[in-house]
Amino acid sequence: MTQAVSAKEQMAWAPRAGFLRRWEQALADRLNPLLVKEARQGLKSRQFAFTFFLALVSAWVWSLWGLAASEFYEMTVNQEVGREMLMGYLVILGVPLLIVLPLAAFRSMVGEHEDGTYELVSITGLTPGQVVRGKLASVLLQGLIYFSVFVPCVAFTYLLGGVSLLQIAVLLVVGGSVSIGLISVGLAMAVQSSSRHFQMFVFVGLVMLCMFVYLLCMILASEHLWWGASDASNPEFWSAVAWVVCLIGCYSLLMYSVTRAQLIPRGHNRSTAVRVVMLICGAGWVGGTAWVVQLTKGEYAAEVWQLFQLALFAHWFVACFFILGEQTEVTRRIRLQAPRSLLGKALAIWLQPGPTLGFFFTLFGCAVQMLVALLVLLQADALRRTDEVIAYVAALTSYVAFYGGMGLLAMRLLRRWVVPSVVVSLVVALGVFTLFLGMPLMYELLVYSVPFQQFRWYHVFNPVVTLDEIDSPTGGTWDILIVLTPVAVAAAGIHLPALWREIRALRHTIHSTATAWPDSPSELGSDQTQPSHPFEHLKSPAD
Amino acid sequence: MKRSQPAIEVYNLHRFFGTTRAVDDVSFQVHPGEVFGFIGPNGAGKTTTMRILATLDQPSFGNAYIAGFSVVEEPEQARLRLGFMPDYFNTYPYVNVWEYLDFFARAYGLRGARRHQAVQEVMEFTGLISLAEKPTRALSKGMKQRLCLARALIHDPDVLILDEPAAGLDPRARVELRQMIRHLANQGKAVLISSHILTELGEICDSVGIIEQGRLKAAGPLELIRQRINQYSVLQLEVLSDPQQALGLLQQHELVGEVHLRNQHVLWAQFRGDKVQRAQLLSYLVNQGVKVAEFSAQEGSLEEVFLSLTQGQVQ
Ligand SMILES: Nc1ncnc2c1ncn2[C@@H]1O[C@H](COP(=O)(O)OP(=O)(O)OP(=O)(O)O)[C@@H](O)[C@H]1O
Ligand SMILES: [Mg+2]
Numbered sequence: 001m002t003q004a005v006s007a008k009e010q011m012a013w014a015p016r017a018g019f020l021r022r023w024e025q026a027l028a029d030r031l032n033p034l035l036v037k038e039a040r041q042g043l044k045s046r047q048f049a050f051t052f053f054l055a056l057v058s059a060w061v062w063s064l065w066g067l068a069a070s071e072f073y074e075m076t077v078n079q080e081v082g083r084e085m086l087m088g089y090l091v092i093l094g095v096p097l098l099i100v101l102p103l104a105a106f107r108s109m110v111g112e113h114e115d116g117t118y119e120l121v122s123i124t125g126l127t128p129g130q131v132v133r134g135k136l137a138s139v140l141l142q143g144l145i146y147f148s149v150f151v152p153c154v155a156f157t158y159l160l161g162g163v164s165l166l167q168i169a170v171l172l173v174v175g176g177s178v179s180i181g182l183i184s185v186g187l188a189m190a191v192q193s194s195s196r197h198f199q200m201f202v203f204v205g206l207v208m209l210c211m212f213v214y215l216l217c218m219i220l221a222s223e224h225l226w227w228g229a230s231d232a233s234n235p236e237f238w239s240a241v242a243w244v245v246c247l248i249g250c251y252s253l254l255m256y257s258v259t260r261a262q263l264i265p266r267g268h269n270r271s272t273a274v275r276v277v278m279l280i281c282g283a284g285w286v287g288g289t290a291w292v293v294q295l296t297k298g299e300y301a302a303e304v305w306q307l308f309q310l311a312l313f314a315h316w317f318v319a320c321f322f323i324l325g326e327q328t329e330v331t332r333r334i335r336l337q338a339p340r341s342l343l344g345k346a347l348a349i350w351l352q353p354g355p356t357l358g359f360f361f362t363l364f365g366c367a368v369q370m371l372v373a374l375l376v377l378l379q380a381d382a383l384r385r386t387d388e389v390i391a392y393v394a395a396l397t398s399y400v401a402f403y404g405g406m407g408l409l410a411m412r413l414l415r416r417w418v419v420p421s422v423v424v425s426l427v428v429a430l431g432v433f434t435l436f437l438g439m440p441l442m443y444e445l446l447v448y449s450v451p452f453q454q455f456r457w458y459h460v461f462n463p464v465v466t467l468d469e470i471d472s473p474t475g476g477t478w479d480i481l482i483v484l485t486p487v488a489v490a491a492a493g494i495h496l497p498a499l500w501r502e503i504r505a506l507r508h509t510i511h512s513t514a515t516a517w518p519d520s521p522s523e524l525g526s527d528q529t530q531p532s533h534p535f536e537h538l539k540s541p542a543d
Numbered sequence: 544m545k546r547s548q549p550a551i552e553v554y555n556l557h558r559f560f561g562t563t564r565a566v567d568d569v570s571f572q573v574h575p576g577e578v579f580g581f582i583g584p585n586g587a588g589k590t591t592t593m594r595i596l597a598t599l600d601q602p603s604f605g606n607a608y609i610a611g612f613s614v615v616e617e618p619e620q621a622r623l624r625l626g627f628m629p630d631y632f633n634t635y636p637y638v639n640v641w642e643y644l645d646f647f648a649r650a651y652g653l654r655g656a657r658r659h660q661a662v663q664e665v666m667e668f669t670g671l672i673s674l675a676e677k678p679t680r681a682l683s684k685g686m687k688q689r690l691c692l693a694r695a696l697i698h699d700p701d702v703l704i705l706d707e708p709a710a711g712l713d714p715r716a717r718v719e720l721r722q723m724i725r726h727l728a729n730q731g732k733a734v735l736i737s738s739h740i741l742t743e744l745g746e747i748c749d750s751v752g753i754i755e756q757g758r759l760k761a762a763g764p765l766e767l768i769r770q771r772i773n774q775y776s777v778l779q780l781e782v783l784s785d786p787q788q789a790l791g792l793l794q795q796h797e798l799v800g801e802v803h804l805r806n807q808h809v810l811w812a813q814f815r816g817d818k819v820q821r822a823q824l825l826s827y828l829v830n831q832g833v834k835v836a837e838f839s840a841q842e843g844s845l846e847e848v849f850l851s852l853t854q855g856q857v858q
Contacts, residue, residue: 025655033649037635037642044637116633120694123598123622124650265618267601333616 033126034134038108039141048142051100055146058092059153082162083225089153090171090221096146097179098214099207102186105139106206109190109259110199128263132187132256139183143176163225166232170241171221178217181248182210184255191262192422236295243288250281258322267331271323271353275361278319282369285312289373293380302389305377306471309370313396316366320404321429323358324411325420330354330505338506354502355411356495359404363492367397391470394481398488399463405491406432412498436461460484550575550610550702550733551596557604558591558757565591566602567757573733573750575701578724580748581737588757589737590630593706596735597627610701623651626695630706632687634679640666641675644693651698665693668723685716692723703727705736721747778812778821780828781837786810789833796824814840 028036042048066085112118112135121131154168189202224231231237257277261270289308296304330353339348350361370393377389410428411420418424440458459465460483469480551573558566566588573579581589594600596607598618606613612620634643644665648658666672669689674682682690688708695703705724709717724747728734738744744751745765752762761768778799782789786804793802793812798820800813814821825838 029649029654029658033646036649037638037646040642041635041637115635116631117635119599119629120627120633120647121650123625123627124647125619125623125652125698126650265598265601267615331615336616 032130032134032137034121034131035137035141038134038138042138042142047104051096052145052149055092055096056149059089059150062088062092063153063156082157082160085160086154086157086163086168086171087222087225089150089157090175091218093146093150094175094214094217097143097175098182098217099210101139101143101179102182102206102210103203104142104186105135105183106186106190106203108139109135109187113191113194122263128260131263132259135187136180136183136256140180143179143183147172147176164232167225167228170232171224174241174245175217175221177245177248177252178213181252181255182213184252184259185209188255188259188262191259195423198423239291239295243284243291247281247284247288250277250284253277254281266327267329267333269334269337269353271326271358272348272351275323275351275358278315278362279365279369282312282315282365285315286369286373286376290376293376302377305373305389306392309373309392309396310467312369312373313366313400316362316369316400317403319365320359320362320400321407321425322422323362324355324404324407324428325422325425326353326355326358327420328355328415330502335506349503349506352502352506354505355408356498356502359408359495360492360499362404363397363401366400367393370397388470391478391481392467395463395466395470395484398481398484401488401492402461402484403432403436405488405495406436408495409491455480457483460487549573549608550577551579551735552608553592553596553605554607555605556592556595556602556607558588558595558600559603564757566595568605569752569754569757569759570605571752571759571762573702573735575731575733576728577749578728578734578736578747580744580751581735581754582739582744582751583737583754587754589754590706591757592754593627593704593735593737594629597625597629597704598622599627623698624700625702625704626698626700628691628695628703628705628708630710632691636680637678639676639678640671640682640690643679643690644697647694648697653698661697661699665696668696669693670719684711685713688712688716688720692720696727701732703732703734703736705734707737707739709738776814776821777841778810778814778824779837779839779841780810780812780835781808782810783808783834783836784832788831789828792828792831792833796827798824808836 062085066081066088112121118131122128126134154172157163158165158168186206189206190199192202193199228237254274254277257274261274264270285308288311289305292304292308334353338352339345350357350364374389374393378386407425407428410431411424414420414424414428440462443458444456455465455469459469460480466480466484549572551571553572554570556566556569557564569588569592571579581592583589591600595602596609596614598614598621601615606615608614609621610624612624614621638646641662644662645658648661653661666675669692671686671689671693674686679687679690688711692705692708695705703724708724709720712720724734724736728749736744736748748765750762750764751768753760753768780789780793786808789810790802790804793799793810798814798816800815802810802812805811814824816824821840825835828835
C-alpha cells in the first residue's frame, strides 16, 4: 500500500520552488483546469507544432520574397509593398485562425466524447459552462500564439508604409472575432450528436463553411486595403464595423450557450440560457435596423429595413426549428426552479423548458422584435407605404407561426419513435418544407411547366413568392394576408392545449422524491405526470 | 436535503433500455466504513447501477442518494462526495501521471498547496510516485488501475464506487488492491465494489448484494446471506465410540437434519445453526459420552452461494 518514498523520488516531481514558478502556479490556480490541461497537452501535440512551424516558415518565405521583389523592381520602400505584404500575411494568418482552429476545436470536443474521457470530467466539479469555456480558451490560446508570431511581421508592413495602423487594427479585430465565431460554431457542432456518420457529415460541412468564410474575409480585406483608405475617416464605417463585431459576438455567445446546453444532463434546464441569448441576437438585428434607419436618413430605409427584417425572420425561424426538439418531460428539478412570483410567471414562463413553450417563445420573440423594428422605422418617418411594411411584419410572423406549428405537430408525431436531436429537427424542417414548398412547386411544374408566372392560392405558403407580391405595387397584399394569417393562427392555435399542459406541469408540485424519466420512445410523447411513489416508508428507521 | 446515516442509499432503482430491464427494482444501503460487494453474472446490471450512482446515467424510475444527496436532483452535490472508477480506462494523449491527477484535482476545485498535497497523497497511497513523469498511455494495466483509483480518490470522497477494479490484475496486485480498499474503508469511506472474483469479495466485503437480470436476489451482511442460502451447513464427525449412539443423538437434536453414516467412524449431518449452537452440540455429544475425534463444519463458499442464487441467465 503506502510505499516508502525516497527523498530523491519526491524531488523528481515536486514543484520546483522559485518566485517565477510560484507566481505561475498562483496564476494557473485561477485558470480553467481544462485550459491548463490542454495547454500542457497542446504544446506536446504534433498537430500544433506542425501548423505552427508551417505558418512560421510561410511568413518568413513571404517576408524574404517580398523584400527581394521590392529590391528587384527597385520600388524601394513604397506604398504598394506594405499593402501587398500585409495582404500576404493575412492570407497566411487566416489559414490557422479561420480554418485550422475551428477544426481543431471541433476535433478536440469530439475527441473528448469519443475517447470516453468526457464522462469522467463531467462528474467532477466542473460545470458544463466551464468545460466549454476551457475548450474555447485553449483554442484561443493557440490563436494568440499564431497572432504573436505575426505581430512583428505586421509591424514590419506598417514600417514599409501604405497601410495605416487603424486599418491593420480593424482587419485584425474583425478577423479575430470571425475566428472566435467559427471556433464556437465548431464547438457547437461537435456536441450535437455522437453518431459517427453525423459527425463526418458535420466535419465536411464545417470545412466548407470555414473555407467559404476564409475566402470571403480575404476578399473583404483586400477590398478594404485597396479601396478603403478613406474608410477610416468615415464614422459610418466605424459603426458598421462595431455592429458586425457585436453581431458576431452575439452569435458566438449563442453558439456557446447551445454547446453548454448540450452538455447539461437531460432532465435539467437546458433552455432558459439559450433562449435569453436568442433574444439578445434578435436585438442585435433590431439594433442594426435602428442604425441603418439613422444612417440613411430615410432614403432607402424601407429597403434596408426589409433586409434586416428578413434576417430577423431567418433568426427566429431557425431558432424555432431547433427549439422544437426540446425535451418534453418536466422533472422535479425543473419544477423547483420554475418562477413563482406572478410577474416572474408571466415573463419567465416563456423561458422554461418545453417544446410548446419554446414555440410560443419564438413566436412572441419574433413578433415583438419585428414590431420594435417597425416602430423605429415609423418613428423615423421613413416610409413610402405604411401598409406594405405592416403587411411584411404580419406575413413574416405568420410564417414563423405556420411552419413552427406544423413542425411542432410533426415532431410530436415523431417523438413516438425517436428521441429528438438536431438531426430530427432537420428532418422535420425538410419534411415540412417539402410538403408546403416543394409539392406546390412540383405541381406547378407539372401543370404549367413554368413556375411562379402568376400568383395562385397555394403560393401563400411560399415566402419568396408572397413577399415579392407584397413588395410589388400591384400585389394583392391583403388577399395573401386574408389567407395566410388565419392559417397561421390556426397552426399555432392547435398547440394551445399542449401549451396549457406544459405550463400546468411546471406549476405542479409533487411531494415525493421520485422522479420519472420516460425512456422508451413511446413514453416520450405522453404528457401525463408520473404517479408519485411513496419511497419514504422504505427508508431505514435510522433516518 | 442532507440526510444522516447511510452513505449510499438506493431506493427502487429501475433502468430500462427499450424493453431490456437492465436494473429492475434494486434497493440497498451502504454505511460509512462498509465495503459492499456487488456480485452478478455478465449483463446483470452492475455497471448500469453504478453509473446511475455516479450520476453518469439517470434511472427510469427510483432514486439514489450519495451522502444524502440525490443523484437525480442534486447531482452536483453528489458528485463532489463520490469517487468513481469505471471498468474502462481512457486518458488523454500526451499527458503524464502527475498532469493527469493534477487536472482532476483542479477540476474538483482544489487549489494551491491543497492540490499539491492531494496529488502527492494519492500518488503515495497508490504507489505511483516513481511513475509521476510517465505518460499515461505507457502504463501497464495494473498501473492504470492504480492511476484510476488515485483519480477517484483525489478529492477525498466519502463514497467510492469501483466497477471491477480487480479485473486483469495479477495476484500480487490484487492483494495490494484489497489492502488499499480495506484501508479506505477503515478511514470511514463507504465502498461499493463489483467483481466477478467472488472469493476475493468474500474476503474484503462486509456485505454483498447478489444481482441477476437486474434484480437484487439477496443483499445484506455476508454471514446472513450465507445462512439464508445455506441453511444447513454440513458437519463432519469422526467418532471413536459407537457410531450408532452418535447417530441416534444427532437425529434427536432439533437443529440437525439428515444424518448419514459415511463409514464406520465418520458421520455427516446437516446442521442449521451458528457457531455457538455448533459448540453447544459438540459439548452435548461429549457429555453424552460420545468420543469425538474430529468435528468440522463446511460452510458454503461465496462461490456456492452465488451459484445457488443465480441461474446463470444472461440477458
Ligand atoms: N447503453 C445501453 N443500451 C442498451 N442496453 C444496455 C446499455 N447498457 C447496458 N445495457 C444492457 O443492460 C444490461 C446490464 O448491463 P450491465 O453493463 O449493467 O451489466 P454488468 O452487470 O455490468 O455486466 P458485466 O459483468 O458483463 O460488466 C445488459 O443486458 C446490457 O445489454
Ligand atoms: Mg459491468
